[in-house]
Amino acid sequence: DIQMTQSPSSVSASVGDRVTITCQASQGITTWLAWYQQKPGKAPKLLIYAASSLQSGVPARFSGSGSGTDFTLTISSLQPEDFATYYCQQANSFPLTFGGGTTVEIK
Amino acid sequence: EVQLVESGGGLVQPGGSLRLSCAASGLTVRSNFMSWVRQAPGKGLEWVSLIYSGGSTFYADSVKGRFTISRDNSKNTVYLQMNSLRAEDTAVYYCARDQRDYGGNLFDYWGQGTLVTVSS
Numbered sequence: 001d002i003q004m005t006q007s008p009s010s011v012s013a014s015v016g017d018r019v020t021i022t023c024q025a026s027q028g029i030t031t032w033l034a035w036y037q038q039k040p041g042k043a044p045k046l047l048i049y050a051a052s053s054l055q056s057g058v059p060a061r062f063s064g065s066g067s068g069t070d071f072t073l074t075i076s077s078l079q080p081e082d083f084a085t086y087y088c089q090q091a092n093s094f095p096l097t098f099g100g101g102t103t104v105e106i107k
Numbered sequence: 108e109v110q111l112v113e114s115g116g117g118l119v120q121p122g123g124s125l126r127l128s129c130a131a132s133g134l135t136v137r138s139n140f141m142s143w144v145r146q147a148p149g150k151g152l153e154w155v156s157l158i159y160s161g162g163s164t165f166y167a168d169s170v171k172g173r174f175t176i177s178r179d180n181s182k183n184t185v186y187l188q189m190n191s192l193r194a195e196d197t198a199v200y201y202c203a204r205d206q207r208d209y210g211g212n213l214f215d216y217w218g219q220g221t222l223v224t225v226s227s
Binding site (some may be wrong): 001032038043044045046050053067082087091097 | 144
């Protein structure tokens with residue numbers, strides 16, 4: 001199974017800050033990686049697919065990069081609605097696996 | 108507009124069974140790849156099962172042999188039959204559409220989830 005390791009597990013930030021979340025795969029997955037945002041009590045929402053492609057309707061302040069085993073999600077200027085938990089997911093092979101999540105909290 | 112509506116969750120005793128349903132609108136389940144993803148209380152996301160448009164099925168090791176994914180094309184509904192339930196199966200279960208066209212297996216539409224609690 002491919003293990004997905006996210007860091008940090010939580011981050012405190014202020015509105016307007018730049019936030020970076022990393023995700024490392026235990027083996028190479030080329031660019032078969034997705035990022036999701038989840039707010040309490042809600043279903044996850046797809047933000048990024050194929051490591052760097054922005055899902056329709058997602059603000060351009062979200063961006064993704066990386067390939068192989070190392071990936072990054074960046075929020076360029078944090079907005080109040082961005083406080084949430086973020087998950088990466090490898091889309092390369094079964095079983096599909098998610099990272100442990102990164103909670104972005106208000107500083 | 109795509110909508111996925113899960114139902115069938117509830118409280119069940121260890122060893123019991125439950126069948127979850129995911130009624131779809133705005134998409135045709137027989138033409139799509141559909142998955143179940145679960146989330147234990149306060150925990151992260153765990154993929155559970157997937158059914159391809161051609162009917163092939165895949166399962167996480169943690170549920171293999173106990174859970175069965177299926178669909179009813181006439182009802183445009185996907186099911187998850189869960190047998191031999193354990194306390195560790197307690198979770199919110201989400202139905203999701205697998206957007207294979209994006210590259211790999213990932214999920215662009217999700218239902219609101221249904222809670223399954225396994226407890227005596």
